Amino acid sequence: MGKVITVWGSPGSGKSMFCCILAKALTRDKRKVIIINGEAGTPMLPIWLPDQIIETGASIGQVLSSVEIDTSLVASHVTVLKSYPFIGLMGYSAGENPLSYPETDFRMVLQLVSAASKLVDFIILDCGSSMTNVFTPAAIESGDLVIRILTPDLKGVNYLKAHQPLLTDERFHYDKHMTFAGMARPFHAFDEMGYIIGGFDGMLPYGKEIDRCATEGGMFQALKCCNAKYTAALNKVLEALEQMEAATGQYTETPAEDSEEEFSDEQPE
Secondary structure (H helix, E strand, O other): OOEEEEEEEEOOOOHHHHHHHHHHHHHHHHEEEEEEEEEOOOOHHHHHHHOOOOOHHHHHHHHHHOOOOOHHHOOOOEEEOOOOEEEEEEOOOOOOOOOOOOOOOHHHHHHHHHHHOOOOEEEEEEEOOOOOOOHHHHHHOOOEEEEEEEEEHHHHHHHHHHHHHHOOOHHHHHHHHHEEEEEEOOOOOOOHHHHHOOOOOEEEEEEEHHHHHHHOHHHHHHHHHHHHHHHHHHHHHHHHHHHHHHHHOOOOOOOOOOOOOOOOOOOOO
16 A cells, blocks of 8 residues: 655645655655645646646546546546656646536545555645645545645644644544645744744745746656755655655665656556
């Protein structure tokens, strides 16, 4: 079973970009990742892959509106990066919106995550900011490691205060989430905001080079643009995952280098 990493937090905090950077870092040793985004309000497939026309038949909406979800159904709806075939993607297609499919069922999201985790080494759940979209609370419940990203300002702090009461049930493991300051800029009151929420585990600073990767449709190229503070925060996540894997005896270290080897025959094409 692959480890499930859930990334959630306030609007505009750089969650989706962090998911792409994390995926690229996790696959440098030839392990495989699927990023799943369940936000129909902003379909991610055309943002991740602006140069590829992806049919709506590949949409995550097709999976979540099925009667039952198994590994074969999930595998058939994963789009693999042509330039980097260790990363698979699941999300909504261009032109789709929240009314394109029936309302998502909490149980179906859990089934999706469970099935996907049987296909690859890591699942990264890229959550929207709204808890009314059941994908987000289901993803938080499913996460082996949950990462909370907030803008280090009053918007980020009050987003957290508003949503914390919704996650008090022990199945959400709220107190075990890692918390990072996303899109942090020099003028942000980092220490003050951190004091209010109980502290940040690290900083994911805004960077012009990272922003350019996003605006030019190259989100998976941003890893090489991370500055020292961003890299330090990323390494904290990688270390946490390594400790989890060591505890279960799953981790085998291999050379951290890119490769063109594709998904095996059992993986989605």
